[in-house]
Amino acid sequence: MWFRQTTGEYRSGVGDSNRSEFRALAHTGAPIGLLAFDTDTDADATDAEAVGWVALAPRGDYSRLERAQVARPIDPDEDLTGVWSVTCFFVHRKARGGGVAAQLLDAAVRWAADRGARTVEGYPVDTDGERRTSSDLYHGTLRMFVDAGFELVDRRGTRRALVRRTVP
Template identity: 55%
Template sequence: MSAGTGVGVTVVALTEQNWPALQELLGPQGGASGCWCMWFRRTANDFKRNKGEPNREALGSLVGSGEPVGLLALDAGGKAVGWAAVAPRLAHIRLDRSAVAAPPDPREDLSDVWSVTCFFVDRAARGTGITRSLLDAAVTYAAEHGARCIEGYPTDTEGERKQVSTLYHGTLSMFLDAGFELIGRRGIKRALVRRDLR
């Protein structure tokens, strides 16, 4: 991928070489509760059984295979300060049963749809625009890999301040500002958004 830059960071694809930097960023909890960004890639039961080290190992195996997993935002010193999970939608099996992520047409071929499922930014770097830089780079990354469109499942904050723990999907306003289209509101606070890449 072509590295994206913004707000003093460089955004690069996650690889075996920079996998240690992601591990340092996510810390011993793997972001939160031993997730290691495997929540969308496992069934609910599999996720519960594999919290913590098994999830870390599974993510590491995906990285080692060369499969697209996500993007890292690196500061000027090369330290990872942000992460976005972005990959083909079909790699995220939990989306199949998600009311929020249900496609507008159930008959749609999803093989060339990509998904941005999660953001994580270092506490000291929050509020500096890194999440938006990651989202912009995710659009480029998906397009470079032949995606027809890229989608997200953001939270609608309605302009209110929210706890960080509720914003890992990103915010609706950020996605709309980045050129995504609101496909549908899903419940009170969630939405499906897409950006056409053709």
């Protein structure tokens, strides 16, 4: 709920309240993101374990992006209709290093395109080849986004970037 709320709203709802609000949002059918499952070929698909998550929605659904320096558009008058945002990833520690986040990003682009997105954007971390902790990488890495066909639109400080990919 972090990207969907103001700081005050988020803090007042930390824990059960925000979880309940997120669950209710999911039940409305609103776009909130995608899950990755570990589908062991010997297991029943209904027993598959979730190993990853990507948050994805139309940019306008994320009120925090309006105030975030890393997400500000290059042109303040730009029409952001049809722009979807990838705001964060989570990959279970047992599944890290196996390409789960990259697969989630590819699926997110296809899923957004199927729902009318014209552009998908992200706000990744530029690791510049350095190892980083998972808590530093929840926005994804610049390398992963570039490898997925995103273009670097602008550097945001020394470690962050605005990237976009036009979808058919």
